[in-house]
């Protein structure tokens with residue numbers, strides 16, 4: 001028996017998180033690390049903290065949306081014959097309060113401006129009473145969310161990214177406030193996010209920068225990826241092969257940094273033959289101020305992240 005995870009606002013990121021956790025459960029079941037990854041229904045609130053802690057991952061998911069169009073899309077992702085069949089994912093339309101009531105842990109995955117209306121729905125405060133509420137919203141602070149729920153609701157922020165969908169995500173989780181249940185909450189959060197990628201705990205003051213660097217990061221990386229492929233196409237490579245070369249090259253370089261602890265400058269220097277073609281290309285990039293352009297993009301995105309979910313300036 002596992003616990004129930006409610007995803008309030010199940011769009012791009014909600015799907016990425018649920019899909020990543022399901023893939024992880026499938027992988028664990030396949031290697032028999034888990035005695036059983038199948039879903040068994042249970043009444044929420046019947047699990048003791050010890051049982052919750054023992055359950056490494058959720059076994060039932062409530063994916064909440066407000067429009068039929070979105071519900072249909074989710075059914076296509078999780079239920080349709082052409083997609084994966086996951087009966088443990090229930091698609092819930094316009095019943096946020098009931099879904100929150102029926103779950104043990106809630107992840108808020110709506111757009112920043114939708115958070116207050118959703119948390120302000122009649123009965124929502126009570127439905128979240130004593131529960132762990134994980135917000136992945138850009139720019140909306142723990143203080144803001146805490147003011148919209150009961151003091152008993154434990155509010156945590158997490159900043160994941162889209163590669164969570166293939167278990168290659170990067171998630172930053174905010175420092176947990178001291179409480180008697182802190183270890184339990186920590187184990188639930190870390191179990192969810194470390195199974196769908198890397199997970200690191202940082203103070204909330206860093207969240208806007210994490211949002212820009214890791215949350216928005218896949219989009220920035222894709223610009224670089226596309227530009228590299230375009231260069232290959234310009235020089236006559238077929239598009240598909242150019243994309244494959246660029247993607248695998250970026251992945252390989254990133255993995256050497258992550259897995260071998262190799263500093264990017266060290267890797268760059270090891271590729272750069274004196275008088276060779278790499279230094280010629282690097283100088284062209286420096287002429288285009290590529291480093292400051294990329295770093296400034298992170299700065300600007302961080303500044304914009306801090307404005308999201310905040311009242312509009314008059």
Ligand SMILES: NC(=O)C1=CN([C@@H]2O[C@H](COP(=O)(O)OP(=O)(O)OC[C@H]3O[C@@H](n4cnc5c(N)ncnc54)[C@H](OP(=O)(O)O)[C@@H]3O)[C@@H](O)[C@H]2O)C=CC1
Pocket residue numbers: 008009010011012013014064065066067068069070071094096109110111112114118136137138159160161162215216
């Ligand atoms: N996209 C990304 O890469 C990242 C996003 N984030 C953060 O994650 C959050 C979600 O982003 P993203 O997944 O891209 O957004 P999406 O627009 O894809 O998803 C939002 C979801 O919320 C649902 N929703 C809206 N109103 C309600 C409601 N009243 N009740 C229930 N569900 C509702 C929408 O469905 P419907 O319209 O049917 O209601 C939709 O499925 C944002 O706050 C963003 O800052 C964080 C990291 C990365």
Ligand SMILES: O=C(O)[C@@H]1CCC=N1
Pocket residue numbers: 138211212215216308
């Ligand atoms: O662009 C945005 O606002 C969200 C937050 C991080 C990624 N997407």
